[in-house]
Amino acid sequence: NGIVSxxxxLEYVKKQSQAYCAAQSQCQGLDPQLEVNYALLGASASSPTVSATDTQQQTPDYGRIEEVKVxxxxxxxxxxxxxxDAIGDILGKAESGDVAVALSSDHLKNGDSFRISVTSRTGGHLILYDVDTDGKATQIFPNEAAxxxxxxxxxxxxxxxxxxYGFDFEAEGPSENVLVAIVVxxxxxxxxxxxxxxGLTKELxxxxxIADIAGTLKQTWTRDVENRSVNWSLGLMKYTVH
Structure with missing residues (x-):
């Protein structure tokens, strides 16, 4: 989306470090860390471009970017x-295809009933969120109804x-949302x-x-012979309610 968060x-450096270590004869593993407030995980790693339309006062060319105080x-x-759009920046990890998210209907209108399915190539604990353009997140799973x-x-x-469960979800729109499935x-x-x-009722x-989740998953896993990154996979699905 034009932002390198x-x-x-961090994810890029992790991958490059692993590739470097794999090519060395005596490398016991590299696990780069980033010491940063979790709220800054999704922030641009560099300053945004500057518009030169006003030579007296140059200002950032925001476009789809906004300035925030943390x-x-x-x-x-x-x-x-x-x-x-910010969700991918905060999580940092590219989708690998290991986690697939689907809706029971390809065309949702306001008031339609629907269900969500998640399939993962690897086993693990599921966390599932629905995020809308107003910045509200609903934790779909885990929840007390399960x-x-x-x-x-x-x-x-x-x-x-x-x-x-004894109920279905009801689409609310018009809106553009993204389902965020994380399998740890x-x-x-x-x-x-x-x-x-x-789950399901609390407005987040x-x-x-998502930053708190991402920050927790980016901590070092220390319960193996060698320290390493936490193993988790990501699946995103954008959908529209008409």
Whole structure:
């Protein structure tokens, strides 16, 4: 989207470090870290371009970028103005195709009932959010309505809500949203940032919520022989309600 965020830069450095280490005969692993306020993960790693239309007073060419102040930091941050576009910047990781998200209908109108399915090539714990252009996030999963919350099995889809919920989702529009599915293979404790009680009913700030998730997943995994990054996969699906 024209922004190279701090999170995207970190993921790039991680991949390049791993490639370098794999080519060396004596390299026990490299796991680059980024010490930054989680709220800055989605911020541009460099200043935005400057418009020279006014030679007396040059100003940033914002376009789809907005300037924000982040609490407890003196740094000016430039982020994607559209919260839906900002999600990829905050998470930083490119989709690999390991996580697929689908809706029960390809064409949604206001008031239509629908369900969401998520399928992952690898097993893990699922976190699923719906983010709208107003910056509101709804935690679809985990939630208190699910009778049993377990790890996703590889290749086995989960449908939300399923028949045991006793209800379907109802589309609200017009709107443009993105579904954010994160599957975490490692046993990372995410109850502090994605508790079950947030599910379905609590209105969340999308940028803050996704940043807290991303920051937690970017910590070093220390429970193997060698320290490494946390294993997690991402699936995004943009959809429109007419």
């Amino acid at each position: 701090n999170a995207e830069l 609490e407890d930091t003196a740094q000016t941050a430039y982020v994607a103005a559209d919260p839906v 009778q049993k919350i377990t790890r996703l099995a590889p290749g086995t889809p989960i449908t939300i809500p399923d028949d045991y 293979a490692d046993d990372v404790d995410l109850t502090g940032v994605a508790p079950t009680g947030y 700030d999308a940028r803050t919520t």
